[in-house]
Amino acid sequence: MSSIYTPLNPLHSEIRLLVIHPGKDADPIHCSLQHTSLEEPRDFEALSYVWGSEENLKVVSVENFTFEVTINLHAALRRLRKPTESRSIWADAICINQQDIEEKNYQLPLVGRIYTEATNVVVWLGEKxxxxxxxxxxxxxxxxxxxxxxxxxxxxxxxxxxxxxxxxEISTAQATIIVLTGQ
Structure with missing residues (x-):
């Protein structure tokens, strides 16, 4: 079975970024994953949110694969998506392969650094x-x-x-913290 994930290189502090492709509010959400090294400066935003219930999952397209996410993450991605340009974010539920214990063990200690290196930290409080x-x-x-x-x-x-x-992780951010709620 194919996977959306390709291996990360721990020696280079590699992480994945989720690139949200442009679209209108009602359009399906399409994304891709890019590897980047925390050793090399790059603009991206780190998303802080509550995962929420794993019941009634929503679907996004990641690398042309169907990927299920919580309603809260889906709402955040929809709100963060721009109409005419891509946006690079780090969202743990997608950027870390949650099925790979070895990868999780390597990635979790990097979370604080990810928030520190992010250009902006976006705090999603939900649809309300x-x-x-x-x-x-x-x-x-x-x-x-x-x-x-x-x-x-x-x-x-x-x-x-x-x-x-x-x-x-938010308190370590050196970037602007943006708080978003429903529209």
Whole structure:
């Protein structure tokens, strides 16, 4: 049986990037995988999201193969897709071969570095539309529980300080952190 995955080279700190091909909102999602080395600078975005339930999976096309993903990842890919140009992201559920224990053991220690090297880190909070900062902060608290930090959010009239918990990998990011929710 063919696979979408080709072996990575651990000696060169290789990872896979998911290239989301352009399309309109209702179009099926088509992607390809590219190998890249963390030793060589390259623009890509790292996606942080909750995997969600593995029931009612959705389908994306990766290397012309049908690939099942959670509803939450599918929604994030749809939201991240651009209408006229490709976008390179790192999403663990696809970029790491989840069926290959040896690969997972090699890739998981690189996760912090992946978030550090990313041009941007995108935090996907799900489809729910958020209209105010006061709605956004509780969602961040629910999704991101691993490390405590302070998030400064200046509302219209005054600056307030919110306490939030964010994943360690996001806290190591040196890039811009982009928070996305439903449209």
């Amino acid at each position: 539309k958020v209209s105010t900062v006061s709605e956004l902060i509780p969602q961040l608290l629910i999704q991101c529980r691993l490390r405590e930090c302070h998030v400064h959010v200046p509302p219209l009239s005054c600056a307030n300080r919110y306490k939030a918990f964010i994943p360690v």
